[in-house]
Amino acid sequence: MRDTTFTPGRILIYLAVWSLAAAWLVPLAVVMLNSVRTAEEIVQTSMIGWPEHWAWDNYRTAWADFCVAQTCAGIRPYMLNSALVSIPATIISTVFGAVAGYAVSLWRFPGDRWIYGVVTLGLFLPQQMRLLPWTIVLRDVGLINTLTGLVLIHSIQGLSFTTLFCRNYYIAIPRELIGAARIDGAGFFRIFRRIVLPLSPPILIVTVIWQFTHIWNEFLYGVTFTTGQQQPVTAALIALSAAVADVPQHGVQSAAVMIAALPTLLVYLLGGRYFVRGLTAGAVK
Amino acid sequence: MSETAAARRPKVFGLVRRLPEHLTIWLPLLLAAGHIVSFSLWTLWVSFTPSTLLPEFGWVGLHNYTAVLATRNWRIAFDNLLLFGSAFVVLSLLTGLGLAILLDQRIRGENVLRSIFLYPMAVSFVVTGTVWSWLLNPGVGVQKFVNDFGWMSFRFDWLINRDMAIWTIVMAAVWQSAGFGMALFLAGLRSVDTDLIKAAQIDGAGPFRLYRRVILPTLWPITVTVVVIQLQFAITTFDLVRALTGGGPGIATLLPALVVYDFMFQRGLLGRGAAAAVLMLLTLLAVLLPYAAWRHVQARQAARA
Numbered sequence: 001m002r003d004t005t006f007t008p009g010r011i012l013i014y015l016a017v018w019s020l021a022a023a024w025l026v027p028l029a030v031v032m033l034n035s036v037r038t039a040e041e042i043v044q045t046s047m048i049g050w051p052e053h054w055a056w057d058n059y060r061t062a063w064a065d066f067c068v069a070q071t072c073a074g075i076r077p078y079m080l081n082s083a084l085v086s087i088p089a090t091i092i093s094t095v096f097g098a099v100a101g102y103a104v105s106l107w108r109f110p111g112d113r114w115i116y117g118v119v120t121l122g123l124f125l126p127q128q129m130r131l132l133p134w135t136i137v138l139r140d141v142g143l144i145n146t147l148t149g150l151v152l153i154h155s156i157q158g159l160s161f162t163t164l165f166c167r168n169y170y171i172a173i174p175r176e177l178i179g180a181a182r183i184d185g186a187g188f189f190r191i192f193r194r195i196v197l198p199l200s201p202p203i204l205i206v207t208v209i210w211q212f213t214h215i216w217n218e219f220l221y222g223v224t225f226t227t228g229q230q231q232p233v234t235a236a237l238i239a240l241s242a243a244v245a246d247v248p249q250h251g252v253q254s255a256a257v258m259i260a261a262l263p264t265l266l267v268y269l270l271g272g273r274y275f276v277r278g279l280t281a282g283a284v285k
Numbered sequence: 286m287s288e289t290a291a292a293r294r295p296k297v298f299g300l301v302r303r304l305p306e307h308l309t310i311w312l313p314l315l316l317a318a319g320h321i322v323s324f325s326l327w328t329l330w331v332s333f334t335p336s337t338l339l340p341e342f343g344w345v346g347l348h349n350y351t352a353v354l355a356t357r358n359w360r361i362a363f364d365n366l367l368l369f370g371s372a373f374v375v376l377s378l379l380t381g382l383g384l385a386i387l388l389d390q391r392i393r394g395e396n397v398l399r400s401i402f403l404y405p406m407a408v409s410f411v412v413t414g415t416v417w418s419w420l421l422n423p424g425v426g427v428q429k430f431v432n433d434f435g436w437m438s439f440r441f442d443w444l445i446n447r448d449m450a451i452w453t454i455v456m457a458a459v460w461q462s463a464g465f466g467m468a469l470f471l472a473g474l475r476s477v478d479t480d481l482i483k484a485a486q487i488d489g490a491g492p493f494r495l496y497r498r499v500i501l502p503t504l505w506p507i508t509v510t511v512v513v514i515q516l517q518f519a520i521t522t523f524d525l526v527r528a529l530t531g532g533g534p535g536i537a538t539l540l541p542a543l544v545v546y547d548f549m550f551q552r553g554l555l556g557r558g559a560a561a562a563v564l565m566l567l568t569l570l571a572v573l574l575p576y577a578a579w580r581h582v583q584a585r586q587a588a589r590a
Contacts, residue, residue: 024402119321130320
């Protein structure tokens with residue numbers, strides 16, 4: 001399969017593709033190296049350089065010590081906030097999206113096409129169109145500036161993607177299978193548990209990875225609906241940059257950036273194949 | 286009478302028995318669909334009211350729209366969107382296609398390379414925007430690095446240059462999302478009919494002609510999809526600009542999404558903010574409606590064939 005001859009043309013191709021790959025890795029390499037350099041060292045030279053003294057302490061400071069807006073607890077509380085939003089919202093939107101996708105793909109009920117069509121419109125509706133109504137709804141139900149509010153938003157909005165993913169996957173299950181099970185007396189939930197769910201792991205992994213990555217990385221709702229100690233880590237990073245703008249702490253900031261990026265990077269490294277499938281599945285809407 | 290009661294009971298009974306499944310089907314779907322429809326109409330309605338800090342009743346017609354369109358912020362943001370949108374889409378398309386073609390040459394380590402070009406997609410724009418803001422900052426980034434090597438006159442200060450700052454956003458956005466185009470194009474390249482390629486090779490087509498005449502023409506439906514998705518991203522870009530330039534220097538890199546946020550939550554002009562959000566939606570529809578029509582025609586042609 002792989003071509004093993006090295007003609008000049010092929011050497012050129014390898015050279016091109018690997019130099020591009022190296023360029024793509026520059027930002028990651030820079031932030032990794034800076035996360036173990038001291039602020040003084042970075043100011044004296046530049047962001048691009050090899051650590052002279054490995055300042056592993058940056059990670060401890062970034063995790064538990066530095067100050068954002070009068071609170072000196074590091075990035076830890078904001079990481080916890082992001083986890084407390086991303087994990088429940090991922091589970092809720094995936095579970096309900098799977099059931100809804102199952103219902104619209106394998107069952108007929110009045111208005112099914114119509115409602116599915118509207119739900120998928122949610123993929124295209126910009127967040128800016130929902131910002132104001134969400135503000136008012138969250139305020140009226142007393143969830144403004146709470147993590148529960150963010151969970152609510154992401155659980156509901158995530159349904160557009162999760163329903164689409166699962167529906168497109170379940171549509172390939174032969175209807176005869178469902179029909180036979182119904183003749184045997186199996187109902188909606190039993191067919192889901194016994195037939196559909198055992199076939200679902202691949203699409204559920206895709207959906208979970210997609211939802212988790214998106215919710216963890218989300219910024220606009222986090223910065224709009226929460227303040228101070230309630231903010232997710234993306235909003236806290238911006239607040240941190242603003243707080244240290246006068247005396248940049250590039251070493252500690254780099255460590256904070258690394259910590260904030262780690263969960264989704266790990267998910268990507270472990271489930272890359274499923275991540276790409278989510279990307280391409282989302283593209284063929 | 287007894288007959289109708291007997292007929293009705295099982296039906297009511299069945300409905301109650303099946304209540305859990307109706308609830309699990311309808312509740313999430315209705316919440317999702319309901320919020321999409323009602324929130325859109327809600328924002329649309331607010332855009333026609335004199336709302337400032339709080340939503341107000343009343344009707345001011347298109348006043349908010351004319352007011353938004355007349356602001357310098359919106360004009361700059363929209364000009365930026367046109368420049369950023371076209372430059373970003375073209376460059377990330379070409380980069381993605383180039384990467385896909387390179388990776389399609391039966392290369393060793395293809396999986397590793399693919400992961401490298403796609404990893405930015407897994408990271409938040411806040412993170413990547415922050416890192417780019419350091420690299421592009423002339424005081425600590427690439428410029429300083431090159432200056433330290435002795436090339437003192439080297440300048441790379443786009444980040445603080447009003448005319449060039451928008452290109453830093455183009456750069457970071459292309460770096461972040463070229464891998465997406467690559468993944469889709471690569472899938473497309475892999476699904477080209479091998480008989481077609483063999484036939485062209487037997488006819489004596491070299492690699493360049495093979496790509497130009499045989500392979501690339503089959504990719505254009507994917508190209509349209511990639512362009513539309515990248516345009517959708519460009520029109521709604523917010524996080525990247527907030528982290529990279531903050532809209533600056535001055536207001537040189539504003540984009541519509543930042544103007545909406547500014548009107549709604551910094552100036553407390555909800556009516557204007559809502560009007561700006563609707564203008565964003567209209568921009569998006571100008572891209573999506575032709576795309577939907579095209580998809581519809583394609584599907585009908587496929588059904589007929």
